[in-house]
Amino acid sequence: MDTNRLTLTGVVAELEALRYTPAGVPLVGLRIRHESQQIEAGAARRVNVEMAAVAIGEMAQRISALPSGSRISVEGFLARKSQQSYQIVLHICSLKTV
Numbered sequence: 001m002d003t004n005r006l007t008l009t010g011v012v013a014e015l016e017a018l019r020y021t022p023a024g025v026p027l028v029g030l031r032i033r034h035e036s037q038q039i040e041a042g043a044a045r046r047v048n049v050e051m052a053a054v055a056i057g058e059m060a061q062r063i064s065a066l067p068s069g070s071r072i073s074v075e076g077f078l079a080r081k082s083q084q085s086y087q088i089v090l091h092i093c094s095l096k097t098v
Contacts, residue, residue, distance in 0.1 A: 006090055009073040009098060010034035013050055018064040026060040029053070032074065032090070052081070053090040062095060071098050 013033035021027055032051045037044055053074065055063045066072070075094045081087040 004077045005075065006078055007073065007075045008032055008034055008051060008090065010051075010071070012063075012066055012068055012070045012072060015064070015066065015068055018060060021056075025057055026064075027054065027056050028060040028064045030055070030063060032072070051090050052087070053092055055092040055095075059092055059095060063092065066097070072096065073098050 010032040012030055014031040016029040018026055018028050030053050032053055033049075034051065035046075035048050038047050039045070053076070073096045074090070074092045076090050076092040078088050079091055081089050
């Protein structure tokens with residue numbers, strides 16, 4: 001299996017309402033805002049990014065209880081938003097508040 005893991009620390013910039021799939025599984029969408037300084041080609045670079053993310057099941061319930069602006073560290077995998085889209089979404093598998 002090829003590796004597809006991403007760890008991201010940031011703040012909850014936007015949190016959608018908790019909803020349920022037709023099968024009754026909880027699902028929540030959110031945007032995570034990340035700001036940091038990274039080294040690229042030997043030079044410091046300021047990085048600002050917002051990443052679309054989704055959580056399903058028990059993780060969705062945990063995330064939906066977070067207040068907007070919460071600082072979090074998440075780990076998960078990247079996938080297409082849908083089969084017809086090339087937009088990427090982070091599917092959250094683990095969460096820590098920091």
